[in-house]
Amino acid sequence: xxxxxxxxxxxxxAEHWSPKRIAQVNNYDVRIVKxxxxxxxxxxxxxxxxxxxxxxxxTIQMRDRDxxxxxxxxxxVPRGAEHCPRADTETALLLFEPSDGVNTGDVGGELTAEVExxx
Amino acid sequence: xxxxxxxxxxxxxAEHWSPKRIAQVNNYDVRIVKxxxxxxxxxxxxxxxxxxxxxxxxTIQMRDRDxxxxxxxxxxVPRGAEHCPRADTETALLLFEPSDGVNTGDVGGELTAEVExxx
Numbered sequence: 001x002x003x004x005x006x007x008x009x010x011x012x013x014a015e016h017w018s019p020k021r022i023a024q025v026n027n028y029d030v031r032i033v034k035x036x037x038x039x040x041x042x043x044x045x046x047x048x049x050x051x052x053x054x055x056x057x058x059t060i061q062m063r064d065r066d067x068x069x070x071x072x073x074x075x076x077v078p079r080g081a082e083h084c085p086r087a088d089t090e091t092a093l094l095l096f097e098p099s100d101g102v103n104t105g106d107v108g109g110e111l112t113a114e115v116e117x118x119x
Numbered sequence: 120x121x122x123x124x125x126x127x128x129x130x131x132x133a134e135h136w137s138p139k140r141i142a143q144v145n146n147y148d149v150r151i152v153k154x155x156x157x158x159x160x161x162x163x164x165x166x167x168x169x170x171x172x173x174x175x176x177x178t179i180q181m182r183d184r185d186x187x188x189x190x191x192x193x194x195x196v197p198r199g200a201e202h203c204p205r206a207d208t209e210t211a212l213l214l215f216e217p218s219d220g221v222n223t224g225d226v227g228g229e230l231t232a233e234v235e236x237x238x
């Protein structure tokens with residue numbers, strides 16, 4: 001692989017809630033995604049989910065609290081914990097999750113995105 | 120877990136080449152490390168190794184080329200590829216690797232560091 005510049009990769013797409021694979025580590029993906037607005041409540045029964053904010057601000061709504069993350073802040077949603085991400089302005093995230101992971105977890109529906117690879 | 124601020128975590132230690140676990144994603148660690156100078160040539164026979172530069176500049180020497188990474192740049196050293204990281208000035212990195220991963224891979228020696236957890 002070639003070195004990956006996060007900002008060059010972020011400049012290559014505009015759509016929201018559609019993760020892009022930018023690297024793989026064993027059977028895990030490193031993905032970036034732009035988000036704005038509210039996603040959908042969902043759960044990943046079989047995996048933790050890692051969020052690192054690259055720019056903007058992310059609120060991870062969980063049933064017992066909200067976690068608010070700014071740039072260079074990260075959080076891991078534990079497997080099985082229902083959550084709903086929200087961003088009031090456009091926000092860029094780096095995700096680390098199993099390569100077979102689906103963005104909408106157990107819920108599915110029209111927000112389910114195929115993960116495109118940016119090479 | 121609580122949200123993790125990378126800069127607050129980086130402020131909590133000064134030593135070089137001693138990775139700190141700041142989060143876990145399934146059986147993977149998210150680690151941060153400060154490096155300066157040259158590490159040792161080594162290989163991870165069983166795992167890829169992910170490097171993201173948080174500040175400074177990292178050169179990953181490999182047998183066929185050098186990969187140079189600045190802030191917000193990342194690279195994955197493939198499993199089995201011999202490599203030797205080097206940083207001319209103090210550089211901060213974020214790593215994803217299996218929780219049982221050892222920093223010196225197959226080589227061992229005095230640079231082998233126990234991974235402390237920063238909570």
